[in-house]
Amino acid sequence: MNAIAVNPGRKEVGVVSHPTPELTRDIEVKFRMLEVGICGTDREICRFDYGSPPSGFEHLVLGHEGLGEVTEVGSDVSTLKKGDLIVPMVRRPCTSEDCTPCRAGRSDFCTTGNFTERGIKEQHGFMTETIVDEEPFLCKVPESLRDVAVLMEPLSVAEKGLEQIWKVQNRLPWGLESNGGLPSGKGKTAVILGAGPIGILGAMAFKVAGFKTYVYSRSLKPNPKAEIVESFGVPYISALETNPEQLAEQVGNIDVVYEAIGTAVNSFDVLKVMGLNGVCVFTGIPGYPKPHLTFDAELIMRNMVLKNQVAIGTVNASRQAFDWAIRDLEQFMKLWPDAVRAIITDRHPLKDARNLLLGKATGIKSVLEIG
Numbered sequence: 434m435n436a437i438a439v440n441p442g443r444k445e446v447g448v449v450s451h452p453t454p455e456l457t458r459d460i461e462v463k464f465r466m467l468e469v470g471i472c473g474t475d476r477e478i479c480r481f482d483y484g485s486p487p488s489g490f491e492h493l494v495l496g497h498e499g500l501g502e503v504t505e506v507g508s509d510v511s512t513l514k515k516g517d518l519i520v521p522m523v524r525r526p527c528t529s530e531d532c533t534p535c536r537a538g539r540s541d542f543c544t545t546g547n548f549t550e551r552g553i554k555e556q557h558g559f560m561t562e563t564i565v566d567e568e569p570f571l572c573k574v575p576e577s578l579r580d581v582a583v584l585m586e587p588l589s590v591a592e593k594g595l596e597q598i599w600k601v602q603n604r605l606p607w608g609l610e611s612n613g614g615l616p617s618g619k620g621k622t623a624v625i626l627g628a629g630p631i632g633i634l635g636a637m638a639f640k641v642a643g644f645k646t647y648v649y650s651r652s653l654k655p656n657p658k659a660e661i662v663e664s665f666g667v668p669y670i671s672a673l674e675t676n677p678e679q680l681a682e683q684v685g686n687i688d689v690v691y692e693a694i695g696t697a698v699n700s701f702d703v704l705k706v707m708g709l710n711g712v713c714v715f716t717g718i719p720g721y722p723k724p725h726l727t728f729d730a731e732l733i734m735r736n737m738v739l740k741n742q743v744a745i746g747t748v749n750a751s752r753q754a755f756d757w758a759i760r761d762l763e764q765f766m767k768l769w770p771d772a773v774r775a776i777i778t779d780r781h782p783l784k785d786a787r788n789l790l791l792g793k794a795t796g797i798k799s800v801l802e803i804g
């Protein structure tokens with residue numbers, strides 16, 4: 434079957450012929466890929482900055498944001514059947530007995546660094562026709578989410594980010610838990626940096642979680658991303674028009690900064706104006722270090738101390754975060770179906786993947802339509 438792969442040794446990106454997998458173990462599930470989203474990580478892998486093929490292969494099949502339909506299940510599979518829609522998780526655990534997180538199903542906190550990631554690190558990804566994977570890594574998706582479920586993986590990143598915020602803010606005498614014991618952002622303000630897919634989905638998740646939510650992003654209004662964001666009631670503020678100090682003046686105490694831009698200076702410039710007891714969550718992965726970056730480190734450190742602030746990074750997502758993503762995506766579709774659909778700006782056949790991966794990113798979320 435055809436697959437889209439990178440060959441880092443030969444510096445090649447394109448279609449390869451890849452063996453069609455078969456079920457070999459009873460807990461395995463075979464599925465045909467329906468859609469795969471393209472993200473910044475894929476583009477970075479295509480620049481050969483990141484990503485590594487599985488052992489024994491020169492190429493790595495790309496793609497980690499998948500949606501598939503089950504075609505066959507092994508005899509020990511109990512939660513999935515033929516015809517079910519599934520979204521596969523990305524990370525697979527390391528094999529060390531000493532890695533408590535991996536042994537407990539939390540490979541997103543792997544302590545050895547020997548985890549693998551489908552389509553990214555030492556495991557083939559989803560930009561192909563047929564996949565075999567193990568039941569525990571496949572999340573069943575309701576049929577009603579068929580046309581937007583490819584957004585689940587990027588949403589799972591925001592869900593893990595929120596989980597981390599609840600945990601971190603439990604350090605405060607009153608936490609953030611004010612909604613009958615359930616974590617809630619009620620009465621708190623969140624600023625989302627960036628209006629890409631992770632930013633927009635993050636804005637939806639924070640709004641649903643009760644935060645007064647703002648998106649702070651570069652481009653001036655009007656622009657399509659701002660339109661989507663404002664269509665679900667989140668004000669969009671352009672960084673070209675409003676500097677971080679003015680932002681803080683406008684929105685009041687910033688309790689949470691959720692970073693989804695992947696560039697350091699812009700992020701630290703906002704960290705500088707974060708409020709009392711605030712928490713900043715980084716999700717973006719900057720490229721290689723650029724020389725001569727300057728930001729106000731002294732002020733940030735002073736604030737972190739005088740304002741009890743925390744900055745944390747978050748990567749990947751747990752099984753539970755995927756389940757929260759399903760729950761939230763259903764909720765978003767009830768509240769703002771047009772906005773959710775508008776995040777997927779363009780769909781293309783698999784054969785166009787190379788141009789999409791190597792060309793300039795247009796649109797918001799580009800998706801490959803496979804099956």
Ligand code: BGC
Pocket residue numbers: 472474497523524550553586587590748749750
């Ligand atoms: C993926 C994560 C992955 C991370 C680092 C992101 O694009 O969404 O699942 O852990 O890249 O490889």
Ligand code: ZN
Pocket residue numbers: 472473474475497498587
């Ligand atoms: Zn991604």
